[in-house]
Amino acid sequence: MLCVEPGVFSGTFKAPPSKPISQRLLLAGALAEGETVVKGVELSDDVVAMLRAIQPLARISIYGGDVHVERREPDVYRAFNVMESGFTLRTAVAVYAGVPGLTAVYYGGTLRGRPIDELIQALRSLTDVAKAPGAVFIRGKRLSRFEVEMRADISSQFISGLMFLAAAGEGGVVRPVGGRKSWSFVEATASVLKQFGARVEVGDVIEVEGGLRGPGEVAVPGDYSLAAFLIAAGLITGGRVEVEGQASDVDKQVLDIFAAMGAHVAYDGRRATAWGTPSRGVDVDLGSNPDLVMPVALVAAFVEDWTVIRGVEHLRYKESDRVASVLDVLQRLGVEATYKDGALHIRGPPRRRNVQFLSHGDHRIGLMALAASKAVGGCLDDVSPISKSWPTAPLYFIVLPEK
Numbered sequence: 001m002l003c004v005e006p007g008v009f010s011g012t013f014k015a016p017p018s019k020p021i022s023q024r025l026l027l028a029g030a031l032a033e034g035e036t037v038v039k040g041v042e043l044s045d046d047v048v049a050m051l052r053a054i055q056p057l058a059r060i061s062i063y064g065g066d067v068h069v070e071r072r073e074p075d076v077y078r079a080f081n082v083m084e085s086g087f088t089l090r091t092a093v094a095v096y097a098g099v100p101g102l103t104a105v106y107y108g109g110t111l112r113g114r115p116i117d118e119l120i121q122a123l124r125s126l127t128d129v130a131k132a133p134g135a136v137f138i139r140g141k142r143l144s145r146f147e148v149e150m151r152a153d154i155s156s157q158f159i160s161g162l163m164f165l166a167a168a169g170e171g172g173v174v175r176p177v178g179g180r181k182s183w184s185f186v187e188a189t190a191s192v193l194k195q196f197g198a199r200v201e202v203g204d205v206i207e208v209e210g211g212l213r214g215p216g217e218v219a220v221p222g223d224y225s226l227a228a229f230l231i232a233a234g235l236i237t238g239g240r241v242e243v244e245g246q247a248s249d250v251d252k253q254v255l256d257i258f259a260a261m262g263a264h265v266a267y268d269g270r271r272a273t274a275w276g277t278p279s280r281g282v283d284v285d286l287g288s289n290p291d292l293v294m295p296v297a298l299v300a301a302f303v304e305d306w307t308v309i310r311g312v313e314h315l316r317y318k319e320s321d322r323v324a325s326v327l328d329v330l331q332r333l334g335v336e337a338t339y340k341d342g343a344l345h346i347r348g349p350p351r352r353r354n355v356q357f358l359s360h361g362d363h364r365i366g367l368m369a370l371a372a373s374k375a376v377g378g379c380l381d382d383v384s385p386i387s388k389s390w391p392t393a394p395l396y397f398i399v400l401p402e403k
């Protein structure tokens, strides 16, 4: 159990490095010709999962936060555990379908209950794939240009995986079927593949031409889906927070959402500053940016006005059922909160103090609870899930007793 004393939360912080971009750059680096130096990586559990996944394909050296990656002759038999990283599981299962040899991808924890079958089904039109509890086995072979259909309404990572598979080989076409969820992450995959010289077109279908070349040095931008918890903690406690580091394109719109809620937000491309008390509810669709739901819901909990967050159906497939776990945090705060037809409806302010929160095994729910505790006082049952994305985060919220 970790308890946080309430108080004004202010300060200048370095944005945590973007997990999704770190993972994409490392994977692309391992598949590309030439050495890539990925600068400013934090070894969260999910990034370590990606390092494990690329090790059978690549030479890797780590110097502080800089990771050097270079493609090598792949091992013929390879096995690794991706732990709870959904992105690593789904991209590794796809990519190894195109690498001659046999692969076992193990996975565990909350990931065991998350979707993978739809991707396996699509890959079976290309090669042999078998699933056992906690592992996927893949026979890899050199693939010619392929064309597959893929559901787009469960996880965008199925599509990102197929895009990496196409880019590492002879290219391919992915036909998304159904509503497009978490689409900003498909765009992020396209943009990293382009950075590595691939030709990618994202339209009604996604077309990828094969062939990746390392761009040399690349820097990881800041993760504003995570930094948003620091900003939220500042806004709900009357503090002023500065976050240093360029925001990754995937989630920087959180700054506009906080501004629409009445916060003062300034961003100059290198640093975000936020202060002031949010006073307006918003009606936003976060179907493309599911990781922003937690920090936006948290700020909404402190506004005496209705906020509606739409497009959240697929939050059920995350580390926890985030529709239920976000509602749990809000209800423990004593905030009015319901879910209806794919939307969360939230009206603050909190009516409880000294709240007992549960992380539900989910890093983003744990982070939401820590930031909420800064405003109302509270304890979190289990902080360990937070190492999945941002191991240093609890250090910003606790005060260690002096000896």
Ligand SMILES: O=C(O)C1=C[C@@H](OP(=O)(O)O)[C@@H](O)[C@H](O)C1
Residues within 6 Å of the ligand: 020, 086, 087, 154, 155, 156, 157, 160, 181, 182, 185, 186, 290, 291, 314
């Ligand atoms: O591609 C990615 O890096 C991610 C895609 C999203 O998941 P889904 O596509 O499964 O919704 C997002 O929630 C996750 O944190 C990271």
Ligand SMILES: C=C(OP(=O)(O)O)C(=O)O
Residues within 6 Å of the ligand: 046, 084, 085, 086, 087, 088, 291, 318, 319, 364, 389
């Ligand atoms: C869902 C997440 O990641 P992944 O799907 O890669 O496990 C997340 O970081 O919130």
